Amino acid sequence: MTNLLEINDLCVEFGPAGHAIKVLHNVNLSIAHGEAVGLVGESGSGKSITSLSVLRLLSEPPGRITSGKIVFEGRNLLDLPRSDMPAIRGREIAMIFQEPMSSLNPVMTIGAQLSEAIMLHSEQNESQRKKRILELLKLVGIPEPEARLKQYPHEFSGGMRQRVMIAMSLACDPKLLIADEPTTALDVTIQAQVLDLLRQLRERVGMAVLLISHDLGVVADVCDRVVVMYAGHVVEDADIASLFDNPKHPYTRGLLSAVPSLSDTRERLYQIPGSVPAPGSVKRGCPFYDRCDLRKDICNNEMPPLHAHSSTHKAACWVTSSDAEAVSQSGVTT
């Protein structure tokens, strides 16, 4: 079966030609039909740029997609004329953002905004639209939908606004929902509600989800597979069980042990030394070189390719991949 979305060797840079700073380096990412994939990374890792590129929402200029393909259901979105994109946005791929307040129009009622979303993408009359809106609001768990749709965004709490955004994104039954830090602005108990909703919707509607987050816990909650990004590179791509049980990239390992947990009794947290390199400052070699405690000479000279440790687990590290080879070879010879 072919994947719903396939990003191949995507490169993005910012700034004038000649002085451009490369922010995405050959990013590869695929999502199967109905799959939930988490895209994890710290600020500046390129996770939002990746998702904006998929919808061609990247501001160009200063941004520029220099090479690569974004294949959605067999079509390369980068080959399509820009005028074809609105038909894909919302109808095929929908997106929700971190701050639900700034994504909603403060002077339009919720009902009018939802109605607009439906009107743009389908030819339903007013009563059909109203019926659909009520259905959507019920689907995302907004109580008293009839009364609520006459209200304005400021009358909704953060969690409720994010539900409205989710309802709007579901209006045209998209095949893929991109959620960029959907719960970061929300409180824990409200976050739990929204994550619950995302999980239920996936089961009920069967759409694929690309969940972008800096929080491995949020991703563990919703996703089947995780892609870890660091400084514009995909450094690890694994099913969720192997990522947490047996991370292969030193950065992922560091992240997992740097996060305190609820059942944690450690005296001291592991800390990754240093900080994320500024975009464009890594000229060659592995971007994690300066902070890595496994580094070898080769790491400083050449960017490691994504090495397949198993059919569902890939990582870009010279050291762990050569260990893996050594182990498998010694397994063969002895």
Place this chain on the structure above:
Amino acid sequence: MTQPVLRAENLGKMFADRSSLFLGRSSGGVQAVDNVSLEVRPGETLAVVGESGCGKSTLGRLLLRLIEPSAGKIFLEGTEVSSLSRSEFRHFRKRAQMVFQDPYGSLSPRRTIAQIIAEPLEVFGMAGSRQQTRERVAELLTQVGLSPSIMDRLPRQFSGGQRQRICIARAISVNPSFVVADEPVSALDVSVQAQVINLMQDLQKEKGFSFLFIAHDLAVVRHMAHRVAVMYLGQIVEIGDKSTIYGAPHHPYTEALLSAAPEAKLKKDRKRIVLQGDVPSPRKVPSGCRFRTRCPIAADICTQHEPPLQTLPDGHQVACHFAKPFPIMQN
């Protein structure tokens, strides 16, 4: 028993509505902090957790008199400081310092790092000659893991984690006995967060000050705190040792908060309690128990009677008519 570094008795803060002043009638306002009593012991970290709007930041600011309490008393190292005039209180300022959440907003962009860190020393007359001050700044920078060579640079040249280190250096420059840290790591990236947490723990061990650590991330709190206070709509609903709060919380809200926290590990049949609805507006606090509108075990009594904060035999306090241990975390 040793004397607590800081003690608050029945502390309250009512933010009056502007319109009520204007119209000359008292339509009330928002009771952001309501009847909170707590104490912070020497060298300990007391964490205050809760959702946005629960009053945890207001509480932190009240304790330092950055905003004036409308009720209650504050004792700092045994002296009642809440009734002192502002000028009398100044002497106590150096004993109690603060680290803010946003390391971008809390450093003046036009002053050098040396000026920023030396300012409290100058304000409290603890600065010596120019040379001595610079030596002290260099020492402080080393203590927070920065190179003394950066002291003549400006804040914009530093990352979030480095700025937070500078804020910490400023707070500890006057050797306080009590530091309020309001979400000090929540604006930082995960890999940097661990560095700052470790730094705060090391400094606390070395200098022996007490922390009031305000946070919403329960995993970070578990790591940092000795005791934990859980706030809901302006009141403490549960306060106790870390092991009790995390091991056997007695309040259904604490239990729900813990179960809602996402964990960076595989789900092991963890039962999750998803609370219904939102936190009510602090303008319309429910009658009786304020948590009852979202509580999974609320009964009639909860509507009529506000549960008092009762002390259990193990010394931990909880405000619930049905307080019982919820053994949710198995280690």
